[in-house]
Amino acid sequence: MSRIDLHLHTTHSDGSFSPREVLEFAKRANVTALAITDHDITTGIPDATATGQELGIEVIPGVEISSRFGESELHMLGYFLRWTDPTLNQRMASLRESRHTRNPRIIQRLNDLGIDITYGEVRALAGTESVGRPHIARVLMEKKVVTSAKEAFDRFLADGRPAYVERELPEPAEAVRWIREAGGVAVLAHPTWVRTSAEGLATLIRQLKDYGLGGMEVHYSTHTPSQTSEYLDLAKRYGLLVTGGSDFHGVTKPDIEVGIGRGELKVSEKLLDPLRKAATAS
Numbered sequence: 621m622s623r624i625d626l627h628l629h630t631t632h633s634d635g636s637f638s639p640r641e642v643l644e645f646a647k648r649a650n651v652t653a654l655a656i657t658d659h660d661i662t663t664g665i666p667d668a669t670a671t672g673q674e675l676g677i678e679v680i681p682g683v684e685i686s687s688r689f690g691e692s693e694l695h696m697l698g699y700f701l702r703w704t705d706p707t708l709n710q711r712m713a714s715l716r717e718s719r720h721t722r723n724p725r726i727i728q729r730l731n732d733l734g735i736d737i738t739y740g741e742v743r744a745l746a747g748t749e750s751v752g753r754p755h756i757a758r759v760l761m762e763k764k765v766v767t768s769a770k771e772a773f774d775r776f777l778a779d780g781r782p783a784y785v786e787r788e789l790p791e792p793a794e795a796v797r798w799i800r801e802a803g804g805v806a807v808l809a810h811p812t813w814v815r816t817s818a819e820g821l822a823t824l825i826r827q828l829k830d831y832g833l834g835g836m837e838v839h840y841s842t843h844t845p846s847q848t849s850e851y852l853d854l855a856k857r858y859g860l861l862v863t864g865g866s867d868f869h870g871v872t873k874p875d876i877e878v879g880i881g882r883g884e885l886k887v888s889e890k891l892l893d894p895l896r897k898a899a900t901a902s
């Protein structure tokens with residue numbers, strides 16, 4: 621049974637597998653098309669595309685842009701965008717810069733809690749400019765401070781925990797605009813993580829539609845069947861395209877696999893063409 625996966629992370633951001641390795645997992649899961657959606661960076665796309673040509677998998681250029689919605693983060697996926705666009709790249713560079721402003725402050729808080737860790741160690745493990753909390757979690761795992769990334773987030777790194785530090789982020793509408801200006805389709809990522817009521821979510825979608833929001837990630841590894849149908853209804857009501865993906869990261873989310881999430885994920889190939897057309901039209 622073939623399927624697609626439109627949400628995947630690699631070593632170019634906070635995933636633990638290279639684009640080639642991710643594509644090899646995808647091949648085994650009968651994934652026929654996929655999007656690499658690294659956080660605030662698109663440098664994984666050439667390697668993924670070349671490997672895709674070798675393995676017979678279509679690689680769609682993608683990205684996951686961080687933004688701020690009230691007190692919490694909101695992620696915006698971009699698809700079929702001109703990922704080499706200079707303006708887009710300047711904007712993504714500013715987001716990566718805000719990571720380098722925040723991360724040493726997280727490290728300082730961990731040090732204050734008596735944990736021996738340096739930002740140099742984190743940067744060395746990350747090996748990319750898009751350094752995220754999952755990299756810090758992995759260093760904490762290597763140092764045996766925690767036994768899982770989940771524990772690192774629950775004890776230290778999650779919003780509201782003692783080592784959490786906010787970073788400067790654009791508004792969700794800005795993220796939509798950035799993606800649109802690079803010719804892409806903007807898709808609201810994992811609505812389950814948007815911290816608001818059902819009404820709040822509907823209001824947000826209406827507002828973002830005015831800025832050109834094109835779709836919503838209805839199918840997602842951790843969405844329950846009732847959430848999936850709720851989001852499907854919302855997408856229909858507001859005329860949004862439906863997308864889906866696993867949000868595979870490798871070792872920091874060990875229960876999630878490429879193409880199948882926790883086993884139940886199945887994203888249809890039929891969702892791809894409408895998305896492709898929406899990008900060409902923008």
Ligand code: AMP
Pocket residue numbers: 634659751752753754769770773774778869872873
């Ligand atoms: P950052 O980009 O540095 O703000 O880190 C946020 C990223 O951490 C998210 O995009 C997820 O990939 C990851 N993340 C958030 N919460 C958890 C968690 N509880 N366990 C593992 N990874 C998480």
Ligand code: ZN
Pocket residue numbers: 629634635659752754869
């Ligand atoms: Zn991530």
Ligand code: FE
Pocket residue numbers: 684695809810
């Ligand atoms: Fe995300």
Ligand code: FE
Pocket residue numbers: 627629684867
């Ligand atoms: Fe993601």
